[in-house]
Amino acid sequence: MVTILLGDPAVQSYIVYSAVLGMKMFAVTFLTTKVRVSKKVFANEEDAKSAKGKVKFDDQDVERVRRAHLNDLENIPAFWVLGALYLTTGPSAFLATTLFRLFAAGRIIHTIVYAVTPLPQPARGLAFGVPMFINIYMGFKVIQTYASAL
Numbered sequence: 001m002v003t004i005l006l007g008d009p010a011v012q013s014y015i016v017y018s019a020v021l022g023m024k025m026f027a028v029t030f031l032t033t034k035v036r037v038s039k040k041v042f043a044n045e046e047d048a049k050s051a052k053g054k055v056k057f058d059d060q061d062v063e064r065v066r067r068a069h070l071n072d073l074e075n076i077p078a079f080w081v082l083g084a085l086y087l088t089t090g091p092s093a094f095l096a097t098t099l100f101r102l103f104a105a106g107r108i109i110h111t112i113v114y115a116v117t118p119l120p121q122p123a124r125g126l127a128f129g130v131p132m133f134i135n136i137y138m139g140f141k142v143i144q145t146y147a148s149a150l
Contacts, residue, residue: 010096106131
């Protein structure tokens with residue numbers, strides 16, 4: 001049985017990168033607001049009136065940031081669950097930290113190349129694919145470790 005302790009470097013790494021990703025999601029929320037305010041494009045009438053803007057749902061700049069945020073909402077919670085479960089498999093601290101670090105970097109880069117400074121493919125694909133592969137790998141390792149319980 002694997003005992004997970006808060007003093008374990010892998011657990012500490014998971015905690016730090018989970019917090020970084022949570023803060024990153026808040027940053028994208030503020031980025032969406034910044035783009036909406038700068039373009040005076042809002043999703044509801046009361047915000048549009050108070051900022052002397054308009055209600056518009058198809059502004060390309062706002063939509064890019066919003067889609068990047070939605071992509072985070074689809075992928076980062078899966079990391080939180082799979083990463084926590086992965087820690088119970090007893091990975092080496094080096095491998096776990098590397099995976100967590102690469103996942104966080106990939107998600108940050110994904111937002112930059114998608115919403116902040118749009119770059120052509122394959123930049124966004126790689127920034128999306130590496131973290132996705134990491135989630136798949138961690139999920140596979142969890143299933144492999146505990147498959148005998150089926």
